[in-house]
Structure formats: structure tokens, C-alpha cells
Amino acid sequence: MHIVVCMKVVPRPEEVKVDLATKMLDRAGARSVINSSDMNALETALAFRDAHGGKVTVLSMGPPPFEPYLRVALAVGADEAILLSDRAFGGADTLATSYTLAAGIRKIGKVDLVLCGEESSDGGTSQVPPSIAEWLNASQATYVERIVAGKHGTVHATRVLEDGKETVELSVPAVISMIVGSNEPRFIDYDRWAFAQSAKVHVWNEKELAGDPQYLGLKGSPTAVAGLREVKKAGRRRETVTVAPDEAAAKIKAEIDRAGLARS
Amino acid sequence: MVAKDTEGLWVYAERRGSSFTPVSLEILGKAKELSRQLSVELTAVTVGNDGGAAAELRRYGPDHVLELVHPLLTRHDGKAYTKAIGMAIQKAHPSTLLLGATRNGQDLAGRLAVRLRTGLTAHVTSLELDGSGQLVGWVPGFGGGIEAGITCPEKRPQMVTVRPGVFTAPPEGAPAGDVETVKVDLSEEDLGSHRVAFEPKGTSIDLTRADVIVVGGRGTDGNFSRIEELARRLGGEVGATRVATDAGWVDRDRMIGQTGVITRPKLVLVLGVSGAVQFTVGIEGAGTVVAVNRDPQAPIFEHADLGIVGDLGPIVESLLRSLGEA
Numbered sequence: 001m002h003i004v005v006c007m008k009v010v011p012r013p014e015e016v017k018v019d020l021a022t023k024m025l026d027r028a029g030a031r032s033v034i035n036s037s038d039m040n041a042l043e044t045a046l047a048f049r050d051a052h053g054g055k056v057t058v059l060s061m062g063p064p065p066f067e068p069y070l071r072v073a074l075a076v077g078a079d080e081a082i083l084l085s086d087r088a089f090g091g092a093d094t095l096a097t098s099y100t101l102a103a104g105i106r107k108i109g110k111v112d113l114v115l116c117g118e119e120s121s122d123g124g125t126s127q128v129p130p131s132i133a134e135w136l137n138a139s140q141a142t143y144v145e146r147i148v149a150g151k152h153g154t155v156h157a158t159r160v161l162e163d164g165k166e167t168v169e170l171s172v173p174a175v176i177s178m179i180v181g182s183n184e185p186r187f188i189d190y191d192r193w194a195f196a197q198s199a200k201v202h203v204w205n206e207k208e209l210a211g212d213p214q215y216l217g218l219k220g221s222p223t224a225v226a227g228l229r230e231v232k233k234a235g236r237r238r239e240t241v242t243v244a245p246d247e248a249a250a251k252i253k254a255e256i257d258r259a260g261l262a263r264s
Numbered sequence: 265m266v267a268k269d270t271e272g273l274w275v276y277a278e279r280r281g282s283s284f285t286p287v288s289l290e291i292l293g294k295a296k297e298l299s300r301q302l303s304v305e306l307t308a309v310t311v312g313n314d315g316g317a318a319a320e321l322r323r324y325g326p327d328h329v330l331e332l333v334h335p336l337l338t339r340h341d342g343k344a345y346t347k348a349i350g351m352a353i354q355k356a357h358p359s360t361l362l363l364g365a366t367r368n369g370q371d372l373a374g375r376l377a378v379r380l381r382t383g384l385t386a387h388v389t390s391l392e393l394d395g396s397g398q399l400v401g402w403v404p405g406f407g408g409g410i411e412a413g414i415t416c417p418e419k420r421p422q423m424v425t426v427r428p429g430v431f432t433a434p435p436e437g438a439p440a441g442d443v444e445t446v447k448v449d450l451s452e453e454d455l456g457s458h459r460v461a462f463e464p465k466g467t468s469i470d471l472t473r474a475d476v477i478v479v480g481g482r483g484t485d486g487n488f489s490r491i492e493e494l495a496r497r498l499g500g501e502v503g504a505t506r507v508a509t510d511a512g513w514v515d516r517d518r519m520i521g522q523t524g525v526i527t528r529p530k531l532v533l534v535l536g537v538s539g540a541v542q543f544t545v546g547i548e549g550a551g552t553v554v555a556v557n558r559d560p561q562a563p564i565f566e567h568a569d570l571g572i573v574g575d576l577g578p579i580v581e582s583l584l585r586s587l588g589e590a
Contacts, residue, residue: 125384140375142374143371160367162367163281164463165465181510222416222419223384226394230410234553238571252579
């Protein structure tokens, strides 16, 4: 089986600064990290390959400085790494991002499974995995905690839903999104470290990707950011006191009674 | 035959069991308001293996209910549902489609947006019309108490998924609006997945509907038994911060905030929580906020009606005693 893992490099959320005057985001000062649930997707892919054979390719989209993060994936156990990198891919919303990744997967060739994280910590839309599935006309399972091989080359995926856990049988090719924390990602394998340092990270630009330019980047993105604003704060009383526990409890009890909620 | 409705506002009413997801009804309420402001008609569209679900939807105010049915549509399948709704939309050309940001709602939305080659705004917590009647979906995030307004200026239908709990479901009214049931053209190959097992959750937690929530964070040091007791005595639910759910102290479906649930209880007790904006966006809509924290500088006090600086343990014990005497 050939498994492609889509990986995103994201800024550490706590290090993204916002300029309140200009209402602009400043990501320049933030260090980057591999999106957390993407590491769960990578671990799922590696474990599946180790059990059933095959190959794992990691695929990312972003500027050249993302290359070292792909080497981390190689050091952890991935067989090959591809970075889609071109100014023409910039400014992409989920439609254009999913198109570009799907075009990369098509160029890779015969792919059986595409594994993604459930959502990115910066965009947080969770829309890219099902969108990739549509571009590839593949089956899909989102919010998955576990995959196992089924009969006749199918894959069984257990989805975590609001009202329970659903296990589905998927025909391949399939796109699967893994929930964060669904497994314990393995550490960097130091025997692989040298290989990862010297391995070639394939970088494909717009020309090499050979996609339809109308679906790429800003031009291929139907949504637009119309504005940024501070989140409306509810008008709170903000009465703050330092008192002994019993008095504190009495004050809280008064709030409960005022809200008319105490159970008799 | 689906009526052509090029200005129309559509809401995807997601079936769950014998009824609909709460967020479907919440969106119907908001969509009714928007459709009146825009002078357009409101259609609730639903998918399933039989008709018969329309009667309930008619009580929530849509002008039309469109049921897309086929015997193969026994459960949510992103691929087949995309085909069913995609065909209906390509026939009627509505201007807008709103969906609940449930797991299956998002599973559908991402795929459907590509089928329709249109823009999708995910996870909005409010919907507004700008001066020209353009729909703006506001999405919190970006780390610093900032929200972004996202529009889809040209492509139609514009698609938006809405966070559960941010709007209020309208009260049930008298049945109104017409019902159209359309058999979808579908075959076995259109299904991408088949269910082989389902393990229902013992107790389903929906914090968006709780009147009282007692939230514990890092300051609890993982000791949630007294917090559970407090919630039980108040007839409420336990909520938690990301720190508490990541540590495994509390189930993840009780996580409040940006990556968890947006809640609107009458009262929320916030215990041992510092108050990062990623958390506080989840309690902005609460009636009364009471916070207890050892650190007088904790940002949570900026978001509280009553803030108490002190040690959690003795305060909780004293509160439990006083509730016991009631």
C-alpha cells in the first residue's frame, strides 16, 4: 500500500501576535511546529506500513523553510518527502489548498490511502481532508481514531462522533482524517537521522505540479477576509475579592441563588 | 422537480436518530431572521432513506422543506450525501447554504464545497449582513481575542458551517411551509463507506444546552471528584479547559473554548482556570461568570462577574457544605 500523509507546518498558536491598532496578524515572530494531529496521522501511516508493508510519503505545501520539518518526518520513519512550494500556491483558502494537495497526490501516482490530521491548529477548519477526497473522487472517513486492514483490500476506520463510535468499511483510494491524540507518535529514530539529513526532499513548483492554474492560490480561493476585530467582550461586573473560604462560598452561593438555580 | 430559487437561503437539517441535531434547529432560527432581512425564501433540506422527517422541521419556520430520499441513504456517507445535495443545489441554485459544524456536517461541507467549486467559511460563531447585504461569517481564533470576518463575494452558493450553541433554536410553532420529497438518483457505487459497527455513547454530553456548568482547569491538579459533586448538587454539568482534557482528567467532549464547545449557561463556575482567550471565547455568552483562582493577576478575572482570589479546595468544600444545608 502506498500511503500519503498530508502535513502542515503551523505557527505555535501562543506565539502569534496581533497588532490591535492595525488588526493584523504577525506570524513572523512565532516559531513553527508540525501540526499536532498530523503527527498522529503520520504515526497511523507508519504503523500500518510496518504491519502490512508498503510505503509512506509525506506531502506538505509551503515555503522552502518548511523543508526541515519534512526531514523530521523522514527521521521518524517516512520513506519519501515532497514539498509543494511556489508563490503561485500562496494565499490559498481550503478550496485551493485541497486542490493543490490533491494535484500533488495525483502526480505521485498510485496512492491507496491519504492520511491527514483532523484539523490544523491555525486555520482550524477541518475542511481540507473531505475536500481532498472530492478532488480525488476517493471515499472518505473523518475524525478517525483507529484504522485496521479489512478484507479484499478495504480499510476499516473507527470514527468518533457526537453520539458514538462508528466503524466504517472504506474502499480505496480513501482519505482519512485522524483525531488529535489518537495515538502516541514515535520519537525520531537516530539510525535514520543521517538518512533524513542527506535524503532528497522533492520540491515541486507550479510548473512541475501541472495543475489547473485557475484553482491555485489566491486566484483559486473564493473566500476573502473582509476584516478583523476584537472579540466582543460581555459586560462583566469584574468584582474581584480576596476573602476567607467561608465568606467566598457565601458570595458564590448568593450568585447561585440570584440565578435561581439552587436545587432544593 | 425542485423549484429554481436563485436567491434562496438553504439550511442543511442534519438528521440524528429520529430527530435532528440541535444545531440544525438553531441555524433555522437565525436563517429565518436573515431570510426576512434579505427578503428571500428559506428552505430546509434534509437527506435520508425515507420521508417523514419533514413534519418536525415545518414547526421551525422554513418556507419550504426539501427531503432528498433514497433507500441507500440509511446513514451519513460524505460521498453519497454530497451527490444528493449537490444535485439539488445545481438544480435550484440557492445563494447560500448553512450547515451545522457537527462532525458529519463538516464531513459533508468540505466535500460539497469542492463539488460546487465554491467558498466555505468554517466554524462561524456569528453571522451578519454588511451594508450591501453580503453575508459575513465571523470566526474567532488567531490567538489574541481577535475574530475574522470571512465573505464569499462571487461564488454561489456561499457555504458556511456554524458552531453548535451560538444561536438559539426558535420555539416550535404551528406547521408551515410546503414539503417536497425528491427521490435521489443514486446507485451502490455512489457510497464511499459502509457501517460495520456502531457503539453508541452511554451518556451523551451536550454542554451547549446546560444551564449550569462547573469548569475545572489546571488549578484543580486533576482532582475533579469535588467538581463533579458540585455540578451534581447544582444540577449542572462538568466542563474543562484544554489542559484538563489533554491531561486526561476529563473527557474531551467537555472541553470548552475555541477548540471545544461554545457554551451559554445561565451560570458558570470557573475553578482554577487562568483564562486564556482560547478558553474564554467559550463562556462569553454565559449569564453569570464566577471565577476562583489563586493568582490575583489571572486574566480570568477580567471575564468574571464575581472573582475570588483564593485556594480552590477550602472554597469548594465550604460551598458544598452551604449547598447541603439548602
